Amino acid sequence: MKHIFTLLSLAISMSASVAHAHGYWVVPSSTVLSSPQFVTFDAAVSNDPFQFNHRPLVVDSLSIIAPDGSKVLPVNLMKGELRTVFDAKLEQKGTYRLEMLRSGFRANWKEGDKAKRFMGTAEALAKEVPDGAKELQVTETVNRLETFVTVGAPTTLKTTGKGLELVMSTHPNDLVAGEPVEFEFLVDGQPTEGIEVVMIRGQTRYRNNKEEQKYKTDKDGKISVTLPEAGLYWLDADFTDNNVSSKLAKERALAYVLTLEVLPQ
């Protein structure tokens, strides 16, 4: 575990600005398959969805979960300068969930004029942050990244009741351009109002306006979305509450990141 957090904090300290997080994403080579086969994945940290132009994504905490709940191990893992690449052989019928869960504590404080920063476990935080640190702010972070690939017919997806999660009225591997979809966001299993959601269609390099879509969940935790054009979409949902797991932190920052593929009519 410690290893993961070390890498995570390294990845974050390497991004251009810490208060300003870059987006991150994993994109499968296919999301809909008619026979078992290999799928390859690209994973990176960048401002522009699905364009690798910044940093590779550290994928130590990533899992690929088969329709029967077993885990598939990625093969041919390669961490390049700009992207991470891996393959997975999808042999069962049904929907595979790729997920990356990262949680920990983020601390900012001042030593003299110098801004100090820490990311890691609650135990490590207690050791690293000096007693009586000035302007100390501690936030618990709970991040979930997902993407889905289906062999044959889509199968029902289950939520875990932990952190920020999404339930869609249409299966994520059954999206068609122009059809409305309802997204329900859950915080620890409960539909929650006021979650901020941003969606961007990929290939922003080829248009002048990114056409970013912004939503906020209603009292039932829902937003209604129409994805007018086929393509890959990047979704980022964020929410802050006070349900912390350790007294060290005052608030909890929850994030959910998803890659969706929408096919033409």
Add this chain to the structure above:
Amino acid sequence: MHKWVPALIPTLVAGVFANQAIAGEINLKVNIPQINTAEYHRPYVAIWIEKPDQSVEKNLAVWYSQKKATNGDEGTKWLKDLRQWWRKSGRDQFMPLDGVSGATRPVGEQTLNFTEGKEPLGTLPAGEYNLVVEAAREKGNREMIRIPFTWPVQKIDRAKGVGQQELGDVILELKP
């Protein structure tokens, strides 16, 4: 041979008047709009004078990040996002451009004055031109505005371009 001779005459005339301290002026007001977003970065902006064939006659200003990111990325890494400027001029330049390039500017009205005979405007052959302003913002959009004008300036003139996203009003004032 025939082409440049008539084009030279106004320059020569301007040269005569230059002795009497009369020099054309281009005054620009470029508005950088306030954008409400969780993560705002000042836009990169390039301003240049374009010939009717859309080639670059003069670079007037290039604003880009002068900071080196903690991962070693230079601000020049994203200059190519000023796409038109990059392919027409930027890629052939060595940054920084003396008297032209500088740091990104904050939200609000940015005023620029250019005087004939002084760099970066220098001398401009008589003819039809466009003033071009291109802006691109990290995690934002890209926009370009063209304002046509004729040189040399006969009388005080004013033209406006209206931006939609990354640029507000761009006001071009010409003085003989």
